[in-house]
Amino acid sequence: MSDTDLTLLEDWVDGLLLATSPAKRRRLAQSVAIALRRSQQQRIADQRNPDGTPYVPRKVPKLRNKAGRVKRGKMFAKLRTAKYLKTNATADAAEVAFTGRTERIARVHQYGLTDRVTPTGPRVRYARRALLGFSMEDRQRVRDLLLYHLTR
Template sequence: MSDELTALEDWAGALLAKLQPAERRKLNQSVARELRRSQQQRIAAQQNPDGSAYTPRKARQNLRGKQGRIKRQMFSKLRQAKHLKLRSTPDSITLGFMQRTARLARVHQYGLRDRPGRNAPDVQYPERQLLGFTDADLDQIRDSLLQHLIP
């Protein structure tokens, strides 16, 4: 996967060097929005970048929230645009979680240990890759670059 990403970066770098900084930033913003949308859809489908399903929650959890509704989907608020921030400059695109949500996302991304409550014991969370490139994402980046560069 990293070889494909490096090859895409090398190929696109030469083409993007010819663009003005303002135009590169505008292109980066559109690519970042498309990436965020695809990441949100993948998180909603509860799939890792390789296409496998997330490890399900433990069955004995209380799924009722404060108002009595049942929470059925993991990361439903985490995938919102207010938590999944994007930044684009003429030279880079950054897509990630910020502040407190970044800590929660990191625990699930890498399968770390965390304490779910203040006095709760440590829990080992299974690895659920929230962010990552799929082959479709790389194709989407390449297609949007070509679409922008070819008049």
């Protein structure tokens, strides 16, 4: 979902939301944020970008230089938990975001930036893996939640 799509959705529902109380708008924002967090968590667990393409797989480590075990699990297993993927809702906005150190890790992967693997290690360019973003299903889910809350 692009910024223009969000603006169109905002314009469409703006007048209806102004007629509701701030408490009801906050409850709506909270339910939207929780629903979006769940969908983001599921998408990260499925290792998919918002557009449906799979994540770029991890590089295969050089086993001769590797001491200890080789990590073979899914990427971002802990990062997608509610401990790190926080929601925030007010009467005016709903937010799903990473916090603290995880925010930096997520930003590096979201935009495919360069970072150090360890504090004294070499700089590595990470592949772009969009952790947060709107899919068409998310857009429909938000629209359905808006209609549900406005008709109650």
